[in-house]
Amino acid sequence: MGILAAMAAFVLAYPVFGIASVEVDHAKVIQINGDAQIRKAGSSDWTILSQDMILSEGDTLKTGNNTELILELAGGAKTAEVTVRANTEMSFDTFRHEAEKGNDQTLLDVTVGGILVQAEKLRGESKFEVKTPTSIAGIRGTTFEVQVSPSGTEI
Numbered sequence: 001m002g003i004l005a006a007m008a009a010f011v012l013a014y015p016v017f018g019i020a021s022v023e024v025d026h027a028k029v030i031q032i033n034g035d036a037q038i039r040k041a042g043s044s045d046w047t048i049l050s051q052d053m054i055l056s057e058g059d060t061l062k063t064g065n066n067t068e069l070i071l072e073l074a075g076g077a078k079t080a081e082v083t084v085r086a087n088t089e090m091s092f093d094t095f096r097h098e099a100e101k102g103n104d105q106t107l108l109d110v111t112v113g114g115i116l117v118q119a120e121k122l123r124g125e126s127k128f129e130v131k132t133p134t135s136i137a138g139i140r141g142t143t144f145e146v147q148v149s150p151s152g153t154e155i
Helices: 002-017
Strands: 022-024 026-033 036-039 060-063 068-074 078-084 089-098 103-119 127-131 136-139 143-148
Touching: 026 089, 103 136, 136 143
Parallel strands: 103 127
Antiparallel strands: 022 089, 026 068, 036 060, 060 089, 068 078, 078 103, 089 103, 103 143, 127 136
């Protein structure tokens, strides 16, 4: 009986001492002007991006000529608003929320084109980063723009 009680105590204590709960964050398309496509994580097919569509970790999107879209990124709360410019291809490499600590981890990978990020002030150990072919920028809460030319260099 003592062994069962010890096992039960361990199982009940596990959430306190165990691995933190990690959830996938999401982005919502709140405005779209023009034509854009999405390739969902694990897929090789591109589909039309539409208003109110939810994007998550591993998704890639690309915009056409004269296209601009606005995304609202959220984890435990709104983390940023991102304006995606025309002729951009980007993906959500890391996009997670650690509920117990209230931390968000975001890594946007911009391979070509441009984005304007209006990031909220980060809490705790949260990280918001934007990766390009030549650099990674970490943000703690500010407005900034990234442009990558088709040759893969920052403008």
